[in-house]
Amino acid sequence: MSPNDSDASRFKSATTDRRGDRELDVLLIHVARGDPEAFEAVYDRLAGPVYGLIRRILRDPAQSEEVTQEVLLEVGRTATRFDPAAGGAATWVLTIAHCRAVDRVRSVTAAADREHKTADIRTPHDEVAEAVEASLDRERVRRCLDRLTDLQRESITLAYYGGYSYRQVAELLTVTLGAIKTRIRDGLIRMRDCLGVS
Amino acid sequence: MRLFRKDPHSLSGAYALDALEPGSERDRFTRHLSRCESCDGEVRGFREVATEMAFAASDPSTEPPAALRDRVLAAAARTRQLPPEAAGASRARPRRTRSRVPWVPWLSGVVAAASVVVAVLFGLAQARTHDQLNQVRAENKAISLLLSSPQVTLLSRSTTKGGVATVVLSAARHQLAVVTNGLPALPPGEVYQLWLIGKTKTTSAGLLPPAQAGETPPVLATGVVKGDTLGLTVEPATGSAQPTTKPILALPLPV
Numbered sequence: 001m002s003p004n005d006s007d008a009s010r011f012k013s014a015t016t017d018r019r020g021d022r023e024l025d026v027l028l029i030h031v032a033r034g035d036p037e038a039f040e041a042v043y044d045r046l047a048g049p050v051y052g053l054i055r056r057i058l059r060d061p062a063q064s065e066e067v068t069q070e071v072l073l074e075v076g077r078t079a080t081r082f083d084p085a086a087g088g089a090a091t092w093v094l095t096i097a098h099c100r101a102v103d104r105v106r107s108v109t110a111a112a113d114r115e116h117k118t119a120d121i122r123t124p125h126d127e128v129a130e131a132v133e134a135s136l137d138r139e140r141v142r143r144c145l146d147r148l149t150d151l152q153r154e155s156i157t158l159a160y161y162g163g164y165s166y167r168q169v170a171e172l173l174t175v176t177l178g179a180i181k182t183r184i185r186d187g188l189i190r191m192r193d194c195l196g197v198s
Numbered sequence: 199m200r201l202f203r204k205d206p207h208s209l210s211g212a213y214a215l216d217a218l219e220p221g222s223e224r225d226r227f228t229r230h231l232s233r234c235e236s237c238d239g240e241v242r243g244f245r246e247v248a249t250e251m252a253f254a255a256s257d258p259s260t261e262p263p264a265a266l267r268d269r270v271l272a273a274a275a276r277t278r279q280l281p282p283e284a285a286g287a288s289r290a291r292p293r294r295t296r297s298r299v300p301w302v303p304w305l306s307g308v309v310a311a312a313s314v315v316v317a318v319l320f321g322l323a324q325a326r327t328h329d330q331l332n333q334v335r336a337e338n339k340a341i342s343l344l345l346s347s348p349q350v351t352l353l354s355r356s357t358t359k360g361g362v363a364t365v366v367l368s369a370a371r372h373q374l375a376v377v378t379n380g381l382p383a384l385p386p387g388e389v390y391q392l393w394l395i396g397k398t399k400t401t402s403a404g405l406l407p408p409a410q411a412g413e414t415p416p417v418l419a420t421g422v423v424k425g426d427t428l429g430l431t432v433e434p435a436t437g438s439a440q441p442t443t444k445p446i447l448a449l450p451l452p453v
Contacts, residue, residue, distance in 0.1 A: 033401065048256050053255050073277055077278070091246055094253075097252070098216055156215070159216075160251055
């Protein structure tokens with residue numbers, strides 16, 4: 001067995017753990033029924049990733065904390081609308097988190113401010129590489145990002161981790177809107193296949 | 199698809215990453231999404247990719263502060279939860295039902311699913327059931343997903359007032375569909391209501407729609423968890439928040 005094979009099998013089991021996480025689904029269903037212990041358990045499982053993602057997008061710790069609180073309260077309040085048939089609990093929660101972080105970016109980022117932010121962008125890929133050393137998750141994601149074309153990778157990381165709209169991404173990378181939306185979609189299709197998402 | 203550059207399909211990636219600015223473009227794509235099953239599936243897949251990216255972004259040096267936990271838990275305890283149904287939906291619609299497909303195809307799917315379950319119930323030919331299952335698959339996402347789950351359980355029980363309730367249960371999906379046959383007709387102003395009776399709480403699982411030739415179309419209930427019992431009671435026409443009469447059926451669910 002080559003090292004690649006054993007890597008692949010490890011990655012596969014990690015994938016199953018995340019997405020096959022029915023326990024988290026059940027917890028959220030209990031949250032929907034007003035069970036405070038279930039909410040506490042959901043907090044303990046997901047507050048870290050939620051805060052980590054928001055912090056990555058917003059940078060500012062105080063604002064990140066504020067938005068994290070908003071997101072987790074929204075999770076508790078709207079758990080009644082969670083539909084496990086439409087996707088796992090982690091995806092549901094992190095989709096809310098990303099959306100709220102981006103809302104915050106857009107509300108505080110006036111057009112003028114964006115120039116400043118633009119200057120603040122380091123090479124997105126290096127940034128990703130920087131943040132991906134320790135865990136298996138990061139390793140998997142980094143490998144898959146590495147397999148994208150530069151333009152696909154930069155489009156996706158700027159949009160997702162940077163919280164930029166695809167128009168802004170097009171401006172930053174000086175390519176057409178049409179090219180950006182295609183790169184984002186093609187890149188995500190490659191990521192999906194690479195990560196083994198169904 | 200009138201103009202190539204307006205093909206909304208290609209926006210699925212940007213949409214899944216929240217990279218569409220609020221406004222007409224995003225609204226248009228959201229509308230498109232409700233009609234385009236393949237786009238919906240694609241967006242879901244992309245969101246799972248995004249979730250992987252989110253987990254990859256967090257590391258121990260950015261753990262949330264401990265004080266946040268207490269604050270969030272305290273605030274959550276004071277926050278009222280939304281009712282299970284989306285705002286503006288019809289009252290007659292079962293409260294726990296969240297169909298993501300448009301109303302009309304959903305209805306036809308419901309009728310088809312009713313015949314499937316009834317066919318199973320009366321032991322009709324396997325082939326016919328299978329054909330109908332395929333038909334349901336094509337027409338209705340929510341119920342067909344349930345019916346096509348690898349491990350569904352079929353349960354059937356008479357009510358104390360006569361008639362039979364049949365349940366297709368998927369423990370993995372935490373969903374069930376209920377049809378009934380031969381329940382006594384109710385006077386105007388009364389309705390049959392389903393309940394999920396849990397260890398600590400009882401929640402409505404929807405109102406039974408009016409019977410057609412003695413059968414009620416399936417009601418889909420989500421959020422079924424271990425230890426739940428399916429109950430059926432007679433309630434005032436708009437349904438009740440909690441059961442007000444003695445259940446005519448109590449079926450423990452093997453979840």
